[in-house]
Amino acid sequence: MEWQSAVNQWRSIVLTLWQRGITHLACCDLCSVTVSDNMKASGNAKQLLVCSICLDELPIFNCKAIQGDLLHWPAIDKGLPQRHFARLLSLAPYTPPFDTWLKQLKYQGRFELAPFFAELLFKQWQIANEVHPYEQVDLVISVPVHIRKWQTRGYNQAHLIACQFAKKLQVPYQSDLIKRVKQVDSQVGKTGAERRKALRNNFILNNGNTAKLKHVALVDDVVTTGSTASEISKLLLSLGVHTVTLVTVCISLPTIKKCP
Numbered sequence: 001m002e003w004q005s006a007v008n009q010w011r012s013i014v015l016t017l018w019q020r021g022i023t024h025l026a027c028c029d030l031c032s033v034t035v036s037d038n039m040k041a042s043g044n045a046k047q048l049l050v051c052s053i054c055l056d057e058l059p060i061f062n063c064k065a066i067q068g069d070l071l072h073w074p075a076i077d078k079g080l081p082q083r084h085f086a087r088l089l090s091l092a093p094y095t096p097p098f099d100t101w102l103k104q105l106k107y108q109g110r111f112e113l114a115p116f117f118a119e120l121l122f123k124q125w126q127i128a129n130e131v132h133p134y135e136q137v138d139l140v141i142s143v144p145v146h147i148r149k150w151q152t153r154g155y156n157q158a159h160l161i162a163c164q165f166a167k168k169l170q171v172p173y174q175s176d177l178i179k180r181v182k183q184v185d186s187q188v189g190k191t192g193a194e195r196r197k198a199l200r201n202n203f204i205l206n207n208g209n210t211a212k213l214k215h216v217a218l219v220d221d222v223v224t225t226g227s228t229a230s231e232i233s234k235l236l237l238s239l240g241v242h243t244v245t246l247v248t249v250c251i252s253l254p255t256i257k258k259c260p
């Protein structure tokens, strides 16, 4: 019978894959080609979201060209004035496919993107470290959302990325070190000065001791004017932290549309 032949065919495919050690199959998010977890063994990738070809073609910043710190790039240095973080590590400009992926994580709950970003960030961190060694990170934290925003959305995308990133880095992660105390309206379209004013005294030390912290990695999904990250960094520095490194998936600056 026709259906029996179809079942047999499927059984044969599954058996072959199993014999080859392939237990998971997925489609590449960008080109739809089949991605299998045998890529792990070949060392091409440790994720099943995009195939190795698309992975190599992602528009990721060339860390070596900017000596391991995006603040060395004049367009970024100029676009992020009055900042209190010492270094910036990001994956890509806020352009496709990263802009779509970030929206999917933030608004559609595509949680598998968080470990994917964390893995790419860790890889970027390692490259940056080779060029310009970072001092040992004592703690990873994420930019907190206000409790009301958290209640509406149900999660904080920066937290999801940060805890996975900390695991990769093998550094402790604390989600509640800093608390956001004011609910601020959307800052989209506002200038840096307007954002800074709105964010003043917006963050407090919530839980824990910063006395022994020298270097903190602050994780966010995207940096736009840098005001939020800067406000948190300012607070951390006032509490005795020596250095804050900002780690974000994307940079959304009008002057940055492509990688160096």
Ligand SMILES: [Zn+2]
Pocket: 028, 029, 030, 031, 032, 033, 050, 051, 052, 053, 054, 055
């Ligand atoms: Zn692909």
